[in-house]
Amino acid sequence: MKQATGPDRLLVLIPAFNEVGAIAGVIREVHSVVPEAPILVVDDASTDGTDQHARAAGAHVLRLPYHLGLGGGVQAGYKLAYELGYEYVIRVDGDGQHDPKYIPVLLKTLRETGCHMVIGSRFQNGNSGYTNSVRAIGIWFFRLVLRPILGKPVRDPTSGFVGVNRQALQVFTGSFPLEYPEIEALVVLQRKRFQFQEVPCRMRPRKTGRSTITAVKSLYYIFHVLLGVFINVLKFERRRRRE
Amino acid sequence: MERLLNVTTGLSILLVAMILFSVRRSHIRVEYSVSWLAAAVILLVLSRSSFALNWISNQLGLGDPPLALMLLVFCLFVIVLYRLSVVISDLKDANIAMAQRIAIVEFQLQNRNEE
Numbered sequence: 001m002k003q004a005t006g007p008d009r010l011l012v013l014i015p016a017f018n019e020v021g022a023i024a025g026v027i028r029e030v031h032s033v034v035p036e037a038p039i040l041v042v043d044d045a046s047t048d049g050t051d052q053h054a055r056a057a058g059a060h061v062l063r064l065p066y067h068l069g070l071g072g073g074v075q076a077g078y079k080l081a082y083e084l085g086y087e088y089v090i091r092v093d094g095d096g097q098h099d100p101k102y103i104p105v106l107l108k109t110l111r112e113t114g115c116h117m118v119i120g121s122r123f124q125n126g127n128s129g130y131t132n133s134v135r136a137i138g139i140w141f142f143r144l145v146l147r148p149i150l151g152k153p154v155r156d157p158t159s160g161f162v163g164v165n166r167q168a169l170q171v172f173t174g175s176f177p178l179e180y181p182e183i184e185a186l187v188v189l190q191r192k193r194f195q196f197q198e199v200p201c202r203m204r205p206r207k208t209g210r211s212t213i214t215a216v217k218s219l220y221y222i223f224h225v226l227l228g229v230f231i232n233v234l235k236f237e238r239r240r241r242r243e
Numbered sequence: 244m245e246r247l248l249n250v251t252t253g254l255s256i257l258l259v260a261m262i263l264f265s266v267r268r269s270h271i272r273v274e275y276s277v278s279w280l281a282a283a284v285i286l287l288v289l290s291r292s293s294f295a296l297n298w299i300s301n302q303l304g305l306g307d308p309p310l311a312l313m314l315l316v317f318c319l320f321v322i323v324l325y326r327l328s329v330v331i332s333d334l335k336d337a338n339i340a341m342a343q344r345i346a347i348v349e350f351q352l353q354n355r356n357e358e
Contacts, residue, residue, distance in 0.1 A: 001354060064346045068339055076343040080350065178339065 001038050001060040009087035010037040013077040016094030017044040020053050023094050027057040030100040044073040071178035082169045090163040095206040098161040102201040106163040109199050116168040116194035120161030124200035134218050150190050155198055157183045183225050187232040247309050248290045255287035278326050282319040
């Protein structure tokens with residue numbers, strides 16, 4: 001993978017941890033939708049040969065020396081993309097839940113609206129989305145929490161199907177939540193007064209494996225993310241007072 | 244009270260000995276032994292000086308010097324643990340940044356070799 005070239009300078013980023021059953025299919029699907037865009041798989045120290053399957057499927061692989069978690073992996077990909085001069089990065093999960101056919105929609109929204117981040121939303125335009133009931137309650141809760149902080153409603157704050165432009169990339173290379181990053185990333189961008197948009201898209205059931213967020217972990221998830229949001233709001237308030 | 248002070252003295256000496264032993268064996272770095280040693284020495288001094296302990300107890304409005312000693316023990320260990328949490332957080336941040344940098348450098352080296 002070389003320095004970014006071309007008008008779009010788009011990179012598709014796929015964070016993956018032990019996704020050997022799905023990764024090759026995801027890469028092929030992405031490639032069929034955006035054949036000109038390089039695909040970077042960030043392998044978070046998988047032990048099942050995910051990196052080899054990803055390389056064989058035609059992706060570039062950034063292999064982390066040890067398991068950093070989702071946020072650490074995504075941030076590593078963002079850092080590399082920023083250093084190589086990419087203008088847009090669209091993140092697609094390695095488990096096959098995100099349908100790559102929406103990548104051009106996300107890219108078009110980034111380019112045409114000038115927003116800094118675009119979220120592929122399961123719930124936009126009345127879609128019910130593919131999610132279990134516990135997570136649906138969590139999403140509803142975070143919608144309520146984020147509404148006053150972001151100053152506008154967000155329908156799907158936990159979606160990992162997101163695209164960012166270079167300005168957001170720059171911010172995320174310096175500050176990116178390490179665990180459960182999606183919600184906190186929105187607040188990090190809000191601190192910089194960046195804009196985000198949501199576009200409707202459909203999610204699919206994951207092809208293999210299980211979600212890392214089990215019902216028991218959901219409570220920890222809510223507490224952790226709430227704390228992260230609260231800390232980011234405190235930083236935001238402090239900055240606003242200085243201005 | 245005397246028994247409690249003796250036990251505190253004994254534990255303080257044990258803590259000092261453990262920390263020095265660990266530093267000597269390179270299990271704890273010198274800079275991270277300082278806060279433990281300081282806590283242990285403060286406890287040792289207080290447990291051997293009833294005047295100081297009574298004075299602190301009066302200043303805190305506690306009628307019972309052993310209670311004041313327990314409160315001080317608690318506060319000292321909270322401070323040490325807080326300091327260690329800060330150190331661990333800094334180390335984790337540095338470690339993550341380094342792991343990411345290693346991955347990126349390896350990636351670029353591999354790319355260069357393939358070219």
